[in-house]
Amino acid sequence: MDRITTLSANRPSPAPSGDPATTARYDTGGSCGPLSRQAATPTGHILPLILARSTWVRLLHLGPRKLAALALAYPSLWTVRIGLRRLPFSRFRSLLARVSPAGLLPPLPLCWAIEALSRRLPWSSCLIQAAAGHLLLALSGTPSQLVIGVRQHGAELEAHAWLESGGRVILDPMPQGRFQKIDRIGSAHPPETLT
Numbered sequence: 474m475d476r477i478t479t480l481s482a483n484r485p486s487p488a489p490s491g492d493p494a495t496t497a498r499y500d501t502g503g504s505c506g507p508l509s510r511q512a513a514t515p516t517g518h519i520l521p522l523i524l525a526r527s528t529w530v531r532l533l534h535l536g537p538r539k540l541a542a543l544a545l546a547y548p549s550l551w552t553v554r555i556g557l558r559r560l561p562f563s564r565f566r567s568l569l570a571r572v573s574p575a576g577l578l579p580p581l582p583l584c585w586a587i588e589a590l591s592r593r594l595p596w597s598s599c600l601i602q603a604a605a606g607h608l609l610l611a612l613s614g615t616p617s618q619l620v621i622g623v624r625q626h627g628a629e630l631e632a633h634a635w636l637e638s639g640g641r642v643i644l645d646p647m648p649q650g651r652f653q654k655i656d657r658i659g660s661a662h663p664p665e666t667l668t
Contacts, residue, residue: 542586549605550590550597557601569604569619570658576614583609584644591646599646600634606644607636607659618659622652
């Protein structure tokens with residue numbers, strides 16, 4: 474199995490009840506934790522949010538740095554989501570491992586922007602958030618390391634991904650519990666300079 478999927482993907486999916494408000498689906502898009510039931514979200518829920526006057530008022534109060542971070546984080550989350558869906562995970566991992574700090578972007582609150590947008594995007598799993606954060610931080614010149622871990626949760630294995638930099642966790646969508654680290658992508662420390 475080349476694609477990242479939830480580790481207990483063999484569980485049968487429930488029969489839909491027909492009511493879109495109560496229909497549950499199993500999330501197999503590489504999400505945090507075990508295969509979990511999530512309430513179905515109405516399609517196109519972002520458009521009414523964007524058109525709402527209160528949203529524009531809140532956006533105008535954020536300031537230019539946070540607005541720029543949101544503008545960069547949104548396409549980054551979509552790019553990672555499409556990459557994970559279209560490429561085998563081994564290929565996606567090798568592409569992500571090649572990203573190195575470039576310093577092309579100014580320092581922005583990128584992790585804040587990813588977390589803020591992810592609350593509105595139901596498909597934004599921990600892996601998507603961590604990979605998008607790793608990509609954006611590399612473009613801003615900040616070294617980071619995407620970490621994937623697992624832990625036993627009853628009879629199931631639970632998977633989780635988070636982002637570290639400088640020896641501390643900087644982006645963690647689900648910060649509870651301990652996970653055994655099984656994979657790391659990138660470097661959490663700046664490369665040593667040769668003298």
